[in-house]
Amino acid sequence: MKKLDVLVIGSGGREHAIVKSAKKSPLCGRLVCTPANGGIELDCASANIKADDIPGIVKFAKEGKFDLVICGPEVPLSMGLADELRALGIAVYGPNKDGATLEASKAFSKNFLKKYSIPTAAGENFKDFAAAKDFIMKSPFDVVIKASGLAAGKGVVIPETKEEAVEAAREMLEGGAFGDSGREIVVEEKMEGEEASIMLMVCGEDYIMLPPSQDHKRIGEGDTGLNTGGMGAYAPAAVATPQVLEAVRKNIIAPTLRGLKSEGIDYRGTLYVGIMITSAGPKVVEFNVRFGDPECEVLLPLIKSDALEVMNDIANGRLDSSKVQIKDEFAVIVVVCAKGYPNSYKKGDVITLPKSEPEGAYVIHSGTKRGANGELLTNGGRVLGMTATGKTLREALDKAYKLCADTHFDGAYFRRDIAHRQLERDAK
Ligand code: AMP
Ligand code: GLY
Numbered sequence: 001m002k003k004l005d006v007l008v009i010g011s012g013g014r015e016h017a018i019v020k021s022a023k024k025s026p027l028c029g030r031l032v033c034t035p036a037n038g039g040i041e042l043d044c045a046s047a048n049i050k051a052d053d054i055p056g057i058v059k060f061a062k063e064g065k066f067d068l069v070i071c072g073p074e075v076p077l078s079m080g081l082a083d084e085l086r087a088l089g090i091a092v093y094g095p096n097k098d099g100a101t102l103e104a105s106k107a108f109s110k111n112f113l114k115k116y117s118i119p120t121a122a123g124e125n126f127k128d129f130a131a132a133k134d135f136i137m138k139s140p141f142d143v144v145i146k147a148s149g150l151a152a153g154k155g156v157v158i159p160e161t162k163e164e165a166v167e168a169a170r171e172m173l174e175g176g177a178f179g180d181s182g183r184e185i186v187v188e189e190k191m192e193g194e195e196a197s198i199m200l201m202v203c204g205e206d207y208i209m210l211p212p213s214q215d216h217k218r219i220g221e222g223d224t225g226l227n228t229g230g231m232g233a234y235a236p237a238a239v240a241t242p243q244v245l246e247a248v249r250k251n252i253i254a255p256t257l258r259g260l261k262s263e264g265i266d267y268r269g270t271l272y273v274g275i276m277i278t279s280a281g282p283k284v285v286e287f288n289v290r291f292g293d294p295e296c297e298v299l300l301p302l303i304k305s306d307a308l309e310v311m312n313d314i315a316n317g318r319l320d321s322s323k324v325q326i327k328d329e330f331a332v333i334v335v336v337c338a339k340g341y342p343n344s345y346k347k348g349d350v351i352t353l354p355k356s357e358p359e360g361a362y363v364i365h366s367g368t369k370r371g372a373n374g375e376l377l378t379n380g381g382r383v384l385g386m387t388a389t390g391k392t393l394r395e396a397l398d399k400a401y402k403l404c405a406d407t408h409f410d411g412a413y414f415r416r417d418i419a420h421r422q423l424e425r426d427a428k
Pocket of ligand 1: 189191192285
């Protein structure tokens, strides 16, 4: 069996999970991550090329004769990284620029959803403020306002009143909020329901549906306070019942993959379908073209099959989804962040990690780096992710929280109620 030389792009918890998962595979030869972080560096070799330095990555991948590139974040994909690598004959896990437009342009995504009759919020795209204002004032429903372009998860405003909605539209279209990303907006119906993340590993029209997950976007317990990149996640999330998942497969995934094919898009990589489970069934909130972070950290450990082999098969256009097995277990991640996050926070504090990791539990690094003497320092808002699997959700949570309790740095904060919705459901 020829081993694969693998290059992972990115530097967060998601990429650390990808590296850990790839490393376990008997197929894994050389493994390099760029630009990596203080924890990834201990698990594999690293390089110092930024994730959005497309020429730099392409040169490195070519000269290093890598067999497979796995791209973690959306930005390089939307800049055409996968197209350039594929043109050189390097297999890539991650869609080309055309597929990445599903995330990079919410306006494109809205048009796509409408064109293929995929359930989603009713809405329209606008570049002109007067037209957007008119639509908002006349719409019979409460609206949400979305910057069309990439905004690191922050481009959505959920206004309380029509006046607030108009103001949000004005700020984006005329005030330069979100820069170029806000030059076009989507105004859509506010949906009511519980959200879940459905992560698919897609190879053209074949795909693997990973267990449904839920992340916790808000900073505070009880899902209060400011939005963050995600303070924790768990899977499987039982709110996505077998009936809901059946409806997702039939009404959302099937037409989406057919639509991509009709548009001439050969999609190879993760497709993240954010859904709202409404009284009228599941509807699409958003598409992302990469693994969620922190969802990735709970989903990769639940793949029983060799995840690297699956990604390599997809990258080479030969997935056989019927062979891929998923574990009958639970997985959780509790994110430990820096004091002040998601507002300003300091960096460079010394981190003390747990001396040992319980069986099936481990520390994922997000915003960490090594100091001059090799010491581990904080280097971001989300610093670490305590990840664990277990036969029950409770078992997984207990292990993850044990790791949290044994981790120290100045101002370390984590939510103590990760997976509370599921625990409340289980208690009923
Ligand atoms: P997005 O970046 O489109 O996923 O939006 C970020 C978050 O905003 C979602 O996870 C939802 O919580 C919320 N959101 C987006 N669109 C809607 C909608 N149409 N109705 C209600 N909430 C929404
Ligand atoms: N956790 C949400 C995201 O990755 O978009």
